[in-house]
Every structure is written in C-alpha cells, then in structure tokens.
Amino acid sequence: MTMVIGLTGGIGSGKTTVANLFAAYHIDIIDADVIAREVVEPGTPGLQAIADKLGSDILLTDGSLNRSKLREAIFNDHSLKQWLNDLLHPMIREKMKADIEKTTSAYCLLVIPLMVENNLQTMTDRLLVVDVDESVQVQRTQQRDNVAAEQVRKILASQATREQRLAAADDVISNNGDAESLKQKVAELHAYYLTLSQSPAA
Numbered sequence: 001m002t003m004v005i006g007l008t009g010g011i012g013s014g015k016t017t018v019a020n021l022f023a024a025y026h027i028d029i030i031d032a033d034v035i036a037r038e039v040v041e042p043g044t045p046g047l048q049a050i051a052d053k054l055g056s057d058i059l060l061t062d063g064s065l066n067r068s069k070l071r072e073a074i075f076n077d078h079s080l081k082q083w084l085n086d087l088l089h090p091m092i093r094e095k096m097k098a099d100i101e102k103t104t105s106a107y108c109l110l111v112i113p114l115m116v117e118n119n120l121q122t123m124t125d126r127l128l129v130v131d132v133d134e135s136v137q138v139q140r141t142q143q144r145d146n147v148a149a150e151q152v153r154k155i156l157a158s159q160a161t162r163e164q165r166l167a168a169a170d171d172v173i174s175n176n177g178d179a180e181s182l183k184q185k186v187a188e189l190h191a192y193y194l195t196l197s198q199s200p201a202a
C-alpha cells in the first residue's frame with residue numbers, strides 16, 4: 001500500500017504551491033477540492049441526488065451544477081447544509097480512497113484544506129501542515145484573490161486554528177519565507193518521505 005502523506009493548512013498558507021513542488025518530483029497528488037467537484041459532475045449519483053432534493057432549477061442549462069445557487073441555498077439553511085455534507089462527504093472519501101489505490105508513485109500526497117476540521121488525517125500515514133503567520137496568510141490571500149482583508153479574516157476564523165493543526169501534524173513546513181526556501185524545505189521532505197516509503201515498516 002502506498003504511503004499517504006496528508007497535506008493541509010489554512011487559507012492561503014501555500015498548500016497548492018507546496019503540492020506543485022512535490023508534483024515536480026513526480027509524486028501523485030490527490031486533491032480533495034478536485035474530487036469534491038468530480039462527485040457532482042453531470043451523470044453522477046451526487047448531482048442526481050441534489051437535483052432530486054432541490055429541483056432542476058439547481059442546474060445550469062448545460063446540466064452542470066449551479067454552484068452559486070447551491071451556495072445561496074445552504075447559506076441560511078443549516079439542515080440543508082448538513083444534508084449536503086452527509087451526501088457528499090462519504091462520496092468524496094470513497095473517491096479519495098479509490099484514487100489512493102490507483103497511485104503509482106513512491107508515496108502520494110492527499111491534499112485536504114479542511115483535514116483537521118473533518119478529522120480526515122485518519123486517512124493518512126503522516127500529516128504535513130503548511131504553517132504561516134496570520135498576517136502573511138491574509139496578505140498573500142488578499143493579493144491572490146483581490147479581496148478585502150476582512151473577508152480573509154472571516155474565512156480564517158471559520159477554520160481550525162494554527163494550534164489545532166500543529167497539534168495534529170507529524171511534519172511542518174513554515175512558509176513565512178520566500179519561494180526558494182520553500183523549495184528547499186520540500187526537497188528535504190521529499191528525500192525523507194522516500195526513505196520512509198522504502199523502509200520495511202512503511
């Protein structure tokens with residue numbers, strides 16, 4: 001069984017950037033955000049269940065999910081949000097497991113933004129947390145998404161705290177520095193993970 005390294009971190013911490021650096025070493029990346037979209041693609045049981053529950057108005061004219069309408073629908077309806085999570089979370093977990101089984105690299109990376117919040121580190125062999133100072137996180141997200149600091153802070157407040165994430169971590173990348181030091185840190189971790197994946201206990 002392939003060793004699974006979980007990768008998580010708060011908004012704008014650098015998860016995608018880190019995942020891309022591992023991908024450059026030909027490590028297979030399984031991304032929960034991508035899978036969350038796959039399980040509601042046209043023709044899936046996931047999308048069918050949503051259309052059955054909310055009516056075909058929840059679909060766009062091309063038959064795909066109207067995401068902004070769904071976001072609106074669950075915004076003030078806690079029980080609908082719960083229903084949707086209960087529907088999709090098991091589907092997402094199953095797809096992640098299936099994709100893990102298909103990996104061919106020495107180890108794989110399972111990227112889940114809300115890993116700690118949903119206790120999904122249980123699906124991994126080790127958890128790698130990308131950690132940054134809150135000010136850096138806000139500034140980089142603002143710059144990337146062109147949004148107000150207040151909006152970023154609101155999302156930050158809805159996520160696990162740095163302390164909660166760090167408490168669950170086996171390995172930590174501090175991403176307050178520049179791109180070059182991040183690259184160096186990933187190179188070291190990759191070498192370490194290769195050693196671990198080749199050891200008999202892995």
Ligand code: ATP
Pocket residue numbers: 009010011012013014015016017018113140141144175176177178179182
């Ligand atoms: P989200 O959870 O919002 O999807 P993320 O954790 O995947 O975010 P990234 O998109 O990788 O974070 O990084 C956030 C922004 O910060 C990006 O614009 C990225 O290019 C930039 N960034 C990441 N690491 C560094 C770094 N070490 N130095 C400078 N900029 C960085």
